Structure formats: structure tokens, C-alpha cells
Amino acid sequence: MIDLRETGPGAVPLDMLRRYLAATGWHVRASASEADSLESLAAKVLLQSRHGGSRNFEVYVSSAPDLEGIELIVPNSVQSSEYASQVGRVIDALSAVEDRSTFDVARAIREVAFDVVRSRIPDALVIDDSIRMEMAQSFVSGIRNVLAATANTELEPLPYFLRTKKEASEYANRCRFGHTFRGSFGFTVESPLEPNSQAALPGFAPAPPFERRVIQRMVRGLRTVSAALSADSTDPITESIKTGFNANVCEQFASLIDGTSPSGIAFDFSFSPEWKGTPAEPTQEAHFELGRPQVEVIREAAKLLRARVMSWEETVFGRVIRLASQADPSDLTDTMGEREVAILWSSEATGDVTVRTSLSPSDYLQAVEAHAAGRPVAVSGTLERRGRRWVLINPSSFHFPG
Template structure:
């Protein structure tokens, strides 16, 4: 049996232990159903500190027929001086049941509240189990940018975007940088995930939370990159915008590898068992290598994605900053000349941009007056990017504020 007291009781948090047991099919047995043998076996070890007639432990049993009769005695509080040894017994039992090393079981328990991304760099860059600070800094900054870009793409699956949404940045900031690990020097990033709530409909799994969807998207994107290299085509990346990478994620991934380990980085994932469906994320290998060929593929895919026209319905609001007319602005009867305005518009998706719109004579005259008075205008239409220019097509509902 492994002694977890070396790292303190907090090394395996009680709430994480309970979440892990429930997620892996265990449940609390009612107090009246505790067997006489269980009561006898734990009487001296666990009942000695009882106060007010309440047990300071609960018995967990499995819903699996193969494990019927097996009971795990789990403490109710971390305040007991026996907490570490009690938890150690539970982990020892789980190690035997799951046929895994105790350290692996303990790690899985601590990570039940997270989906975990691990990244490994080649041994050639490691000296005495250490790497240069510049590499570590580049990795931390790079992986945060990748997670934020992936989160934005999950929120808005377009070929590219100009500015990261606040919700996406907030998600990346909530992720945690875990322990590095030996072997090929590795980084661990933990993506927090909320406890699963049972679906109101039997047999239907609840919808996965946003955090799980982000990590699944990243895993699917890496799988698409692997396929792209295999068939020497960017199609697996550029044809899967709805479920995979945008141009932004591709570019951030290439920057991360170039700045941290140009010879390659290996990514692999472990998913919290609280949410189902992780096994269906990809049907390929358990890990993904991103080296020079993969970097070349994602850079090329980013160019393809950025070349695609992206458009959506939008209402633009801001000041008129430019006026251009081939006709007399005051001649409302002249319908032949172009009358174009540029409106300075700011949004979370695009940042500050100048949006061009062609107006009819009456609307253009209002825009001229609004420009002279420093008043804002509003107009709706289809916002489209053409190279470096933004154009509002089919403008309607022009108003001066």
C-alpha cells in the first residue's frame, strides 16, 4: 500500500475523490444497509472519532455486478488525523480493481475536475531534466493563445476572426498550468470542467459543457492535421471549420511549435470520466505529433482559410469618418453616381474597423449632416471582408443618432 502522507492529505482532495467514485460507477450505500462485516472491520479504525452518533465515513459500492460485495470506506472530513491513511486504503483498493498503479489512480482522482492536455518535447532539448526559460515562456504564452483561439472558434466557427471574444479569453485564463513531467520533458495544462448533472431524460447524456467542447475541438483539429500530412492536402483542415481549426488556431499552433520546439511537440489528452463521449473524439492514435511537416500544413491551411470570404448579417453603429460621392450630394434625383460612406465601428469580434457602405441619395445627405455634426449613425446589412476592406452589402434601416 502506498503512503500518501508524504505529500499531505490535500494531495487527494476529498471532493475530487467523491466525484471520481461517482463518475466511475460507485455510489453511497444507505447507512442502514452497511453490512455487519464492514461495520466490524472498520469499527476501530473509523468509528473511534464519532461525535453526536454520526459516522465519520460513508460506504461506496459499485453498480457493476463484477464488483458486487466490494465496499470502499470513504471519510466524510479531512480534519481527521486518519484522513491520509483512509484515503490511501481507498486508492489501494481502486488500484487493484482498475489494475493500475496507485500513482496513476491518484492522478486520475486529482484530475477528475479537468480535461488534461499534455505536451512533450524531444529529449535533445532537455538538459538535466530542465529546459531554457525562453522555451517555457514561449510554451505558456503559446498554449494560452491556442486555447483562446480554439474557444473563440467554438463560439463562432468561422474561417478566421480579428479579435478574440472576451468569453474565449476568460476560458483560457481559467485553465491551469499543471506539473511538468519527466521522460520527454512535458507540460501539463488542465482545463476546468464542471460536475456532470444527470439528464432529466433517462438514457440521454446531458450536453457537454463549453470547456469540454473546446478541448474536443482541439483534439479533432490535431487529428485533421495528421490526416492532412498523410494525404498531402490541407482539405482535412480547411473542410472542417465547424468542428476543427480556424486560421487563427492554425497560426497559433505553428507559432507555438516554432518558438518552443521546432523539431516537434507531441500532444495527448485525458478526459474527465464525469462527462461521457470522450472516447469518440478521435479514432486515430492516442497522441498527435506536430513537427515541421505539420507546421507547414497548418500554415498553408491558414492561408486558404483567410482567403475565403466571410460574411454575416450585422448592424453597424458609429461615426462617419469618410465620405465619397461621384454625384452632387444635394441632388436627391441623381441616382447614377456612387455615394459611399465609411463608418468607424467597434465590436468584440472585429475590433475597430472602417466599414464601407453605399447609400441612396437621401441617406447619403443625412450621413453628410451627421458627419458635420459629429453624430453617430446606424445601418444594417451583410458585413463582408474583402481582403483588408470591410463592406456592408444591401444596407437598410439607415438612422442618425
């Protein structure tokens, strides 16, 4: 039996135990009258041992056919003096059913509210079960940047992004830094998950929450890195932006390795059973090792992704800060000369940037008036980033907003 005293009271919280049992197919015996009949000998003995026969537990049964007849006696209050011993018996039973150690079962219960990323650095960098402070600091900072970049790519799967979205930063900040662990010195990062309260339909998996999708993207992206190395080509990475890494994630992973352990870091992923995915989605344990060969291929992939022209439909709003005309601005009949304006535009995605666009003679004349009066303008079109230049092509709907 696991000794819960090793990690103190509440090492296996009751709410986490209930979530874990529900996620792995266990449920409270449905009928109150059936439960009151207490067919389980263990439940009868437990109840008879109490003064007055008061009930402070629930009987859990499994929906799995091969577990028919097996019952778990789960306390319904952490205040019970027998809480630790009762939970210990539940863990012992689950250990036998799941065919794994009581330690692994207890850890899985504690982690049911998280997807977990464990990272290990080589033994050569570990002295007396410790590492240098700067190495630990580099890892914490680096893994946060990886999580934020992956989250941002999940929100907007483009070849690269200029600024991290607020939602991506907030997600990274919600992640928890868990216990370090021995054996090549390890770091634990926990990505929080909300309880799965969606009703399961036969043949359909519930839509996973954003936090789960971020970790799934990280696993898929690392698989493309392994595939790229095997194929001696960056194509598996650069052709999988919609589901894997973009330039930012590649760069952050490379920086994490270089800044923490240039000789390599191993990554292990374990997913909470509470959100089961479709067969195509990673929800099983996964293992990857990133060393010099992987860093080189992801840096090369990042360069190629950075070189791509990004474009999307956008309405640019701001002040006209520059005018350039090859024709007489007042001659509305001259449609041959180019009339270019530069608009100072600010957005969450780009920050403050200067956007250039070519206008029709009539729109250009309005831009001249707006520039003289210091009035903002708005114009729609396809926004492209070409190197360091931002260009709006096919402009339309030029107007003075408000």
C-alpha cells in the same frame, strides 16, 4: 499501497475522491438502515475499533454488475488521523478494479476536475532534467494563445477572427499550469471543469460545459492535421472549421512549435470521466505529434483560411468620416451614380474599422447632414471583409439612433 506522504497531506482531496467515485459509477449505499446494518465485514471491523463505535466513513458500492459485492470504505472527514491510510486502501481497491497502477488512479482522482493536456519535447533539448528558461517561457505563452484561439473558435467558428473575445481570454486564464514531468520533459496544462450535477437520462449524454468543448475541439482539430498530412491536402483542416481549427488556431500552434521546440512537440490528452460525451465526441485519451511536416500543413491551411471572404448580418453604428458621390448629392432622381460613405465602427470582434457602403440618394443626403453635424448613424446589412477592406452590402434601415 500508494504512499500519500510522498506528496503531502491532501494529495488526494476528499471532494475530488467523491467526484471521481460518482463519475465512475460508485455511490453511497442508498438506504440508511441498510448502511447501519454494516453487512461489510471491513466496515464492521473499522467501526468496532473505534471508541464508542462512532461512524466517520461512508460505504460506497458500484452499479456495475461485475462489481457487485465490492465495497469501498471512504472517510467523510479529512481531519481523521486515519485519512491517508483509509484513502490509500480505497486507491488500492480501485487499482485492482481498474487494472492500473495506484499512481495512475491517484492522479486520475486528483485530475477529475480537469481535462488535461500534457506536452513533451524531445530528449535532445533536455539537459539534466531541465530546459532553457526561454523555452519554458515560450511554451507557457504559446499554449495560452492556443487555448484562447481554440476557445474563440468554439464561440464563433469563422475562418479567422481579428480580436480574441473576452470570454476566450478569461477561459485561457482560468486554465492551470500543473507539474512538469520527467520523460522527454513534459508540461501539464489543466482545463477546469465544473461538477456534473445534471441527471443522466438513458441514451442521452448531458450537454458538456464550454471548457470541455474547447478541449474536444482541440483534439478534433489535431485529428484533421493528421488527416491532412496523410491525404497530402489541407482540405481536412479547411473544410472542418465548424468543428476544428480556424486560421488563428493553426497559426498559434505553428508559433508554439517554432518558438519552443522546432523539432516537434508531442501532445497527450486525457478527459475527466465526470462529463461523458456522445460516441461522436472525443472523451478518451488521445496522442498527437506535431513536427515540421505538421507545421507546414497547418501554416498552408491558415493562409487559405485567411483568404476567404467572411460575411455576416450586422448593424454598423458610428460617425461618417468620408463621403464620395459620382452624382449631384441633392438630385434624388439620379439613381445611377454611386454614393459611398465610410463609417468609423467599433466592435469587440473587429476593433476600430472603417466600413464602406453605398447608399440610396435619400439616405446619402442624410449621411451628408450627419457628417456636417458630427452625428452618429446606423445602417444594417451584410458585413464582409475583403482583404483589408470592410464593406456593408445590401444596406437598409439607415437612421439616426437615439
